[in-house]
Amino acid sequence: MAKLTVEDLPLEGKKVLMRVDFNVPIKDGVVGDDNRIVAALPTIKYVIDHGGRAVLFSHLGRIKKEEDKPGLSMRPVAERLSNLINKPVTFVPVTEGKQLEDAIDNMKNGEILLVQNTRYEDVKDGEYVKRESGNDPELGKYWASLGDVFVNDAFGTAHRKHASNVGIATNMPGKAAAGYLMEKEIKFLGDAVDNPERPFVAILGGAKVSDKIGVIDNLLEKADKIIIGGGMAYTFYAAKGIKIGNSLVEKDKIDVAKQILDKAGDKLVLPIDNVVADKFNNDADSKVVEGDIDDGWMALDIGPKTVKLYEDVLKDAKTVVWNGPMGVFEMPNFAKGTLEIGKFLGTLTDATTIVGGGDSTAAVKELGVADKLTHISTGGGASLTYLEGQELPGIAAISEK
Numbered sequence: 001m002a003k004l005t006v007e008d009l010p011l012e013g014k015k016v017l018m019r020v021d022f023n024v025p026i027k028d029g030v031v032g033d034d035n036r037i038v039a040a041l042p043t044i045k046y047v048i049d050h051g052g053r054a055v056l057f058s059h060l061g062r063i064k065k066e067e068d069k070p071g072l073s074m075r076p077v078a079e080r081l082s083n084l085i086n087k088p089v090t091f092v093p094v095t096e097g098k099q100l101e102d103a104i105d106n107m108k109n110g111e112i113l114l115v116q117n118t119r120y121e122d123v124k125d126g127e128y129v130k131r132e133s134g135n136d137p138e139l140g141k142y143w144a145s146l147g148d149v150f151v152n153d154a155f156g157t158a159h160r161k162h163a164s165n166v167g168i169a170t171n172m173p174g175k176a177a178a179g180y181l182m183e184k185e186i187k188f189l190g191d192a193v194d195n196p197e198r199p200f201v202a203i204l205g206g207a208k209v210s211d212k213i214g215v216i217d218n219l220l221e222k223a224d225k226i227i228i229g230g231g232m233a234y235t236f237y238a239a240k241g242i243k244i245g246n247s248l249v250e251k252d253k254i255d256v257a258k259q260i261l262d263k264a265g266d267k268l269v270l271p272i273d274n275v276v277a278d279k280f281n282n283d284a285d286s287k288v289v290e291g292d293i294d295d296g297w298m299a300l301d302i303g304p305k306t307v308k309l310y311e312d313v314l315k316d317a318k319t320v321v322w323n324g325p326m327g328v329f330e331m332p333n334f335a336k337g338t339l340e341i342g343k344f345l346g347t348l349t350d351a352t353t354i355v356g357g358g359d360s361t362a363a364v365k366e367l368g369v370a371d372k373l374t375h376i377s378t379g380g381g382a383s384l385t386y387l388e389g390q391e392l393p394g395i396a397a398i399s400e401k
Contacts, residue, residue, distance in 0.1 A: 034080055205232070301327030
């Protein structure tokens, strides 16, 4: 790729500002899932091993009022990072001012400092001002002034234009680089979308067609097949005149679905049978039906014949991108379709397999097949934006080689 990477930067003795994605679940002051912290370790280690002073920035949750701040402090993240990297991590409980500046100035080579949640800047004096998430130019300039070089390793926020990614990078021309995680995401998603080994199959699930219209449109030009699952399948059913009973439908998107079907021809693959239930509940009465879905019943998962059909489409694929569940994955009785597809992807040893999005990622981890896949994307929204063929501001702001 044509972007600077962390290995292109001078690091010895430098204050290295790093945007990481430590937006992790915290309960009772303890980090739940530390996958995102683990994902950033290779870049952090590279920086400190090469004599850099790592100054880490991340957001955590959404902050819209002062009362949100105490529960969204980065302190527990600093503690978990320290355990994982087996080194002290200095936590600075503020996002600007003398305390932060002095702490950074006092760092020695190879040390790590974590700045307080960047979204603390979204609320000032009780007002919701969105300085971080609105990319306030003065804030980006201030943060950039604290360091010598910048490394962006937060793909999960690359589709957002924030002060801590785009703001810092634009104020450090020629000194803003991609970390290892960002570089890996750009490589795998970029190659999948722009230069895939064929056949290239995309699997798109989730509730709403509206969330994926841009992705479907872009991938129709690039993919050999697009498999559709999840609630959005039934807006396509409605567009085809198939009865959907009480299934989820976006009535205002039926015409769009018709246009996609006309454009797609046989590229778009829809479910041929469904697991339907009499109510939206894990313990509801359920059955498998083909074709029309009667009133009073709603489709909550793909059926066994559809699983077989999708496996047949996938079995010869050389590139697979998967984003979104096949059914109501959070209900165990309607998670089977998602899990079966995840399990099958783990058998495709000759294919490049890329998974993005919370439920898809959860499925492959639950099955224990995550290590058999080529790449698990750390950013659901960012990977979707990439699959839509849109520019990601966080990546665009990284300096060119």
